[in-house]
Amino acid sequence: MAQLQAFCGPIIHALSPSKLEIISSGAIVVDSSGRIQLLLRDTDPTTNLLTTITAALPAPPPTSPITIHQLRPGRFLIPGFVDTHNHAPQWEQRGLGQGMHILDWLEKITFRNEARFADPAHARRAYASCIDGFLRQGVTMASYYGSLHGEATNILADLCLEKGQRAFVGKCNMSRGSPGYYRDASVKESLDVTERCIEYVRGIDPEGRLVKYVLTPRFAISCDDEVLKGLGGIARRNPDLPIQTHFNEAEQEMQATRELFPQFANEVDLYAHFRLLGKRSILAHCCYVSEYEMVRLKELGCGVAHCPASNMTVGGGFMAAPVREFMRRGIKVGLGTDSGGGYSSSMLDAMRLAIVASNAREVMSGGKDGGLSISEVFYLATLGGAEVCCLGDKIGNFEVGKAFDAIVVGTLGEDQGVMTVVGEEDGLSTVFEKFVMTGDDRNIIQVYVQGRRVKG
Amino acid sequence: MAQLQAFCGPIIHALSPSKLEIISSGAIVVDSSGRIQLLLRDTDPTTNLLTTITAALPAPPPTSPITIHQLRPGRFLIPGFVDTHNHAPQWEQRGLGQGMHILDWLEKITFRNEARFADPAHARRAYASCIDGFLRQGVTMASYYGSLHGEATNILADLCLEKGQRAFVGKCNMSRGSPGYYRDASVKESLDVTERCIEYVRGIDPEGRLVKYVLTPRFAISCDDEVLKGLGGIARRNPDLPIQTHFNEAEQEMQATRELFPQFANEVDLYAHFRLLGKRSILAHCCYVSEYEMVRLKELGCGVAHCPASNMTVGGGFMAAPVREFMRRGIKVGLGTDSGGGYSSSMLDAMRLAIVASNAREVMSGGKDGGLSISEVFYLATLGGAEVCCLGDKIGNFEVGKAFDAIVVGTLGEDQGVMTVVGEEDGLSTVFEKFVMTGDDRNIIQVYVQGRRVKG
Numbered sequence: 001m002a003q004l005q006a007f008c009g010p011i012i013h014a015l016s017p018s019k020l021e022i023i024s025s026g027a028i029v030v031d032s033s034g035r036i037q038l039l040l041r042d043t044d045p046t047t048n049l050l051t052t053i054t055a056a057l058p059a060p061p062p063t064s065p066i067t068i069h070q071l072r073p074g075r076f077l078i079p080g081f082v083d084t085h086n087h088a089p090q091w092e093q094r095g096l097g098q099g100m101h102i103l104d105w106l107e108k109i110t111f112r113n114e115a116r117f118a119d120p121a122h123a124r125r126a127y128a129s130c131i132d133g134f135l136r137q138g139v140t141m142a143s144y145y146g147s148l149h150g151e152a153t154n155i156l157a158d159l160c161l162e163k164g165q166r167a168f169v170g171k172c173n174m175s176r177g178s179p180g181y182y183r184d185a186s187v188k189e190s191l192d193v194t195e196r197c198i199e200y201v202r203g204i205d206p207e208g209r210l211v212k213y214v215l216t217p218r219f220a221i222s223c224d225d226e227v228l229k230g231l232g233g234i235a236r237r238n239p240d241l242p243i244q245t246h247f248n249e250a251e252q253e254m255q256a257t258r259e260l261f262p263q264f265a266n267e268v269d270l271y272a273h274f275r276l277l278g279k280r281s282i283l284a285h286c287c288y289v290s291e292y293e294m295v296r297l298k299e300l301g302c303g304v305a306h307c308p309a310s311n312m313t314v315g316g317g318f319m320a321a322p323v324r325e326f327m328r329r330g331i332k333v334g335l336g337t338d339s340g341g342g343y344s345s346s347m348l349d350a351m352r353l354a355i356v357a358s359n360a361r362e363v364m365s366g367g368k369d370g371g372l373s374i375s376e377v378f379y380l381a382t383l384g385g386a387e388v389c390c391l392g393d394k395i396g397n398f399e400v401g402k403a404f405d406a407i408v409v410g411t412l413g414e415d416q417g418v419m420t421v422v423g424e425e426d427g428l429s430t431v432f433e434k435f436v437m438t439g440d441d442r443n444i445i446q447v448y449v450q451g452r453r454v455k456g
Numbered sequence: 457m458a459q460l461q462a463f464c465g466p467i468i469h470a471l472s473p474s475k476l477e478i479i480s481s482g483a484i485v486v487d488s489s490g491r492i493q494l495l496l497r498d499t500d501p502t503t504n505l506l507t508t509i510t511a512a513l514p515a516p517p518p519t520s521p522i523t524i525h526q527l528r529p530g531r532f533l534i535p536g537f538v539d540t541h542n543h544a545p546q547w548e549q550r551g552l553g554q555g556m557h558i559l560d561w562l563e564k565i566t567f568r569n570e571a572r573f574a575d576p577a578h579a580r581r582a583y584a585s586c587i588d589g590f591l592r593q594g595v596t597m598a599s600y601y602g603s604l605h606g607e608a609t610n611i612l613a614d615l616c617l618e619k620g621q622r623a624f625v626g627k628c629n630m631s632r633g634s635p636g637y638y639r640d641a642s643v644k645e646s647l648d649v650t651e652r653c654i655e656y657v658r659g660i661d662p663e664g665r666l667v668k669y670v671l672t673p674r675f676a677i678s679c680d681d682e683v684l685k686g687l688g689g690i691a692r693r694n695p696d697l698p699i700q701t702h703f704n705e706a707e708q709e710m711q712a713t714r715e716l717f718p719q720f721a722n723e724v725d726l727y728a729h730f731r732l733l734g735k736r737s738i739l740a741h742c743c744y745v746s747e748y749e750m751v752r753l754k755e756l757g758c759g760v761a762h763c764p765a766s767n768m769t770v771g772g773g774f775m776a777a778p779v780r781e782f783m784r785r786g787i788k789v790g791l792g793t794d795s796g797g798g799y800s801s802s803m804l805d806a807m808r809l810a811i812v813a814s815n816a817r818e819v820m821s822g823g824k825d826g827g828l829s830i831s832e833v834f835y836l837a838t839l840g841g842a843e844v845c846c847l848g849d850k851i852g853n854f855e856v857g858k859a860f861d862a863i864v865v866g867t868l869g870e871d872q873g874v875m876t877v878v879g880e881e882d883g884l885s886t887v888f889e890k891f892v893m894t895g896d897d898r899n900i901i902q903v904y905v906q907g908r909r910v911k912g
Contacts, residue, residue: 092876095893096886098811098830133874313808317827318815343808343893345874352769352799355554356809359774360816371773374554418589418801418897420548430552437551437799440896441874 003064005030005451006053007406008043009071010428013079013397014379017327024428027053028077029066030404034451039398074412074423076432078378079397080140080405080447081347082385085244085284085305085336088144088156088169089114089123091130094340097314102250103221105314105341106178114147114172115182123152124159131163135454137346138444140405141166143244143282143305143336143389145216148172148184150193154200160211161204164454166405168242168389170216171197173231177222177260184227191230198238210450212242214282219246220257220270232275242390243276244305247283250319254288268296277302280390284336286326287311287319294329303332303388306380308353309342312360320357323380324369334385335377351377351436374436408446408456409435417442459520461486461907462509463862464499465527466884468534469853470835473783480884483509484533485522486860490907495854530868530879532888534834535853536596536861536903537803538841541700541740541761541792544600544612544625545570545579547586550796553770558706559677561770561797562634570603570628571638579608580615587619591910593802594900596861597622599700599738599761599792599845601672604628604640606649610656616667617660620910622861624698624845626672627653629687633678633716640683647686654694666906668698670738675702676713676726688731698846699732700761703739706775710744724752733758736846740792742782743767743775750785759788759844762836764809765798768816776813779836780825790841791833807833807892830892864902864912865891873898 007030011023025045029038043052049068054061071077090110097109117123134142144160144167146153153171160167171193175184184190194215201213215231217223223231235243248254248267257267264270271277279301286304289297297304304326311319326333335354339345344353351374358372372380386396395405411421411431419438421431435443446456463486467479481501485494499508505524510517527533546566553565573579590598600616600623602609609627616623627649631640640646650671657669671687673679679687691699704710704723713723720726727733735757742760745753753760760782767775782789791810795801800809807830814828828836842852851861867877867887875894877887891899902912 092878094876095890098889098893099827129876133876137874312812312815318812318819345894353812356768356774356812359768363774371555418593420550420585420589422548433554434551437554438801 003032004037004062004066005069006049006066007069007071007077008049010076011398012076012428012432014375014383015397017376017379017384020375020378022429022432028398028404029053029057030451034404036398036400036402036404039400071408072410074415074421075408075410075445076428077398078407078409079382079395080407080449081138081381082334082389082396083134083139083142083337083347084282084303084334084385084388085307085338086134086142086144087338087340088127088130089117089147090340091133091345092126094345095343096340100314101252103252103256111178111182117147117149117152120151120155123147123149123155127152127156127159131159131165133345135163135165135447136444137441138407138447139165139347140447140449141386141389141391141395143168143214143242144170145218145244146171148174148182150197153197157201157204157211164210164449164452166210166395166449168212168214168244169201170214170244172216172218173227174218174222175224175227187224187226187230190227191234194231194234198234198241208240215241215243215276217245217276219253220267221253221260228274228276236275242280242282244282244284245271245276247271247286248288248293249285250287266290266293268293272296272300282388284338285311285321287321289322294325294331298329298331303334305336305388306333306354307336307338307342307350308357309344309350310338312353312357313343314341318360320361320364322361322369323354323358323372324361332384332387333380334388335380346440347381348436348439351381354380374433378436404448404451406448407444409439409443410445411435411439411443415443415445419443459488460493460518460522461525462505462522463525463527463533464505466532467854468532468884468888470831470839471853473832473835473840476831476834478885478888484854484860485509485513486907490859492854492856492858492860495856527864528866530871530877531864531866531901532884533854534863534865535838535851536863536905537594537837538790538845538852539590539595539598539793539803540738540759540790540841540844541763541794542590542598542600543794543796544583544586545573545603546796547589547801548582550801551799552796556770557708558770559708559712567634567638573603573605573608576607576611579603579605579611583608583612583615587615587621589801591619591621591903592900593897594863594903595621595803596903596905597842597845597847597851599624599670599698600626601674601700602627604630604638606653609653613657613660613667620666620905620908622666622851622905624668624670624700625657626670626700628672628674629683630674630678631680631683643680643682643686646683647690650687650690654690654697664696671697671699671732673701673732675709676723677709677716684730684732692731698736698738700738700740701727701732703727703742704744704749705741706743722746722749724749728752728756738844740794741767741777743777745778750781750787754785754787759790761792761844762789762810763792763794763798763806764813765800765806766794768809768813769799770797774816776817776820778817778825779810779814779828780817788840788843789836790844791836802896803837804892804895807837810836830889834892860904860907862904863900865895865899866901867891867895867899871899871901875899
């Protein structure tokens with residue numbers, strides 16, 4: 001990327017939960033570092049684009065030629081998807097364990113599978129497949145839980161960097177509550193491996209341009225007090241690191257947590273005590289949140305990774321997190337595939353299932369929490385997720401200064417998949433709705449992360 | 457098909473809601489009429505298959521050679537999917553109108569779209585796309601609602617026959633309640649067009665081998681008493697014809713029905729009065745069913761087309777039909793995509809969403825109605841649907857004597873799509889679960905209807 005690139009065509013992105021911007025003819029100019037230098041909202045397709053762009057660029061004029069990417073008919077640009085909750089080692093177990101409750105599903109399916117990542121060759125093969133699979137589906141940023149193994153987690157970080165996916169990667173801290181064959185050897189080992197992984201990831205991407213380590217206490221059930229305390233200390237000493245954990249996911253899990261930590265009335269108090277809650281905390285699920293916890297989550301600035309696929313299938317019945325309530329209170333929310341607890345690795349499915357879950361919530365709340373619209377779930381899948389990951393200033397939409405993390409969506413002819421766009425009739429907003437509700441990775445023609453093409 | 461064909465490899469089909477048969481190495485022999493002549497459940501892959509099959513065939517020996525189709529690694533056979541509720545003219549509007557209640561969605565999106573099928577050229581193009589789209593996704597049998605137009609409905613029947621899809625096709629009877637531009641001109645016209653379509657479909661497929669007319673009062677709201685009465689008469693005079701309508705779909709719809717027909721306490725009494733309920737009735741949705749109606753539906757032998765995608769999105773909030781209760785009582789149930797009220801045209805999505813809806817029902821019933829398993833939703837998508845359509849003796853699984861309506865599923869290498877089968881490790885039942893939960897039409901390699909290959 002020795003020069004400027006300009007992407008010209010229709011552009012759709014979210015400016016806020018309630019504001020979807022649909023630009024029928026625009027242009028995005030990206031500099032050699034993958035940063036958006038210019039967003040033109042109203043280009044005239046009949047004039048010379050190069051002239052228009054050059055005139056709009058700040059002085060001095062560019063020293064090298066601008067590469068123009070003119071989108072074909074039926075194509076449009078959207079921001080890349082942000083998957084705020086994803087277990088990389090579970091990529092190959094998606095769909096398994098339907099009907100199981102969370103702790104049984106962990107014991108019978110998941111721990112056995114994750115234990116295999118002790119083998120670096122297995123990790124390399126499976127993680128490469130995972131990252132390829134998500135990039136292909138337009139996930140330009142993922143917050144990954146790894147297995148408990150340090151080496152496999154470093155491999156995951158290496159592969160994200162190599163393949164060009166923006167990612168948080170964290171080794172799961174889990175010193176108890178799981179079978180002996182899949183448990184950190186000791187509290188010390190759990191924390192030492194964590195420190196070494198942090199150092200490793202800093203080594204391969206010193207500025208955290210693409211990949212960052214994320215502190216990952218799996219959940220309180222799997223962590224001795226000393227592990228939580230140690231991670232809280234690491235968090236304090238490393239204010240740049242994000243933190244992720246599972247939070248109020250299922251009744252079975254909440255009950256087990258209360259039994260292990262009788263001194264805490266709820267999970268907010270528990271994690272806050274260990275200094276793991278703050279602006280950089282990504283809390284997966286949050287299906288059951290009391291009024292007290294709502295207030296505290298807002299005060300603390302935590303973000304919620306809403307994972308409708310897993311919440312409505314594996315894990316313990318059917319749960320519909322109070323997403324509308326989070327949004328009403330200004331608590332940050334994004335979407336997660338939760339692959340493989342979530343059966344689908346598609347953020348498009350996550351959006352559709354977020355609509356389904358919100359409709360259930362509408363009924364369960366007696367109409368108080370209205371269902372989510374297509375614009376709203378699209379916001380959650382892009383800018384909302386970016387904010388949950390504290391990357392709202394860097395990705396999530398096409399504001400000038402952000403990184404060019406983008407998807408070229410195709411809907412006509414060979415791009416069509418099972419979508420049915422009626423080219424001569426459907427307007428851009430109709431095509432967009434059809435894409436969100438009926439598209440799949442075949443409609444995701446090209447994917448860019450930080451200006452680098454990673455698919456197509 | 458001048459000879460016998462034998463399909464050899466792994467076979468999976470439902471024998472009942474609770475019995476999934478998984479044959480790791482079997483063979484299905486299909487005669488020249490597309491009928492299953494033999495099902496071998498335990499073939500030895502190391503011996504000569506032709507010898508085994510020939511020995512198992514009833515005397516006299518076949519006069520012409522048997523064509524052996526040996527499935528490649530990672531492939532297996534399942535019965536074709538039966539979509540019990542599907543609006544063919546809505547194929548191109550899938551996904552639109554999220555958040556709208558049923559009557560608004562009809563008025564603002566659907567009627568305008570369906571009205572265009574007055575133009576035979578439009579109907580031919582759109583219906584060809586629809587049938588191709590469903591065959592590609594493994595729907596070997598669909599019960600289609602057409603538009604209100606006789607000519608377009610005949611075109612739909614022609615195209616199903618030509619493309620080889622098993623189908624019921626019916627013109628919508630709708631003499632009131634919709635805008636003037638999309639309404640049967642009169643009661644007489646509504647019934648006359650129906651009679652002519654019945655005759656037309658009998659003309660092109662006299663034995664109803666693939667295509668049959670289905671009486672299709674859209675719903676009571678759209679039918680004058682005289683239309684319902686007239687259709688009841690046609691049903692009585694034509695005991696071979698199936699009947700379909702929408703039934704207790706949404707509160708808004710039920711309320712409007714009660715206002716139009718104050719003489720009936722519920723929809724069972726209403727449709728039964730007009731002699732439209734019986735063994736051959738396919739009732740879409742049935743989201744709200746009282747104890748009285750449950751008893752009556754069972755007595756009358758009606759079948760239910762459960763459509764989770766539309767029930768949980770478009771139509772009026774979130775509804776989860778009492779599928780477990782239907783099954784417990786022995787009321788026939790199958791699945792419908794309800795495309796385009798349902799955003800997805802995939803029966804795989806219908807299965808997944810049936811699991812989601814059943815999990816919601818489990819919560820709403822206080823645990824009384826347990827969630828559905830993968831085996832159960834697979835039953836609903838195949839044999840259950842066949843029984844709803846009164847075709848349980850002809851399709852739905854691979855019993856000897858039934859038609860060979862089948863899908864060759866592929867899961868490895870170029871067949872893989874976004875599935876992740878670990879070839880050397882995953883057993884057949886694991887691969888099957890992964891297919892149901894994570895597969896798509898890319899894993900549907902070949903599709904057969906009545907022994908004829910219609911995809912691949």
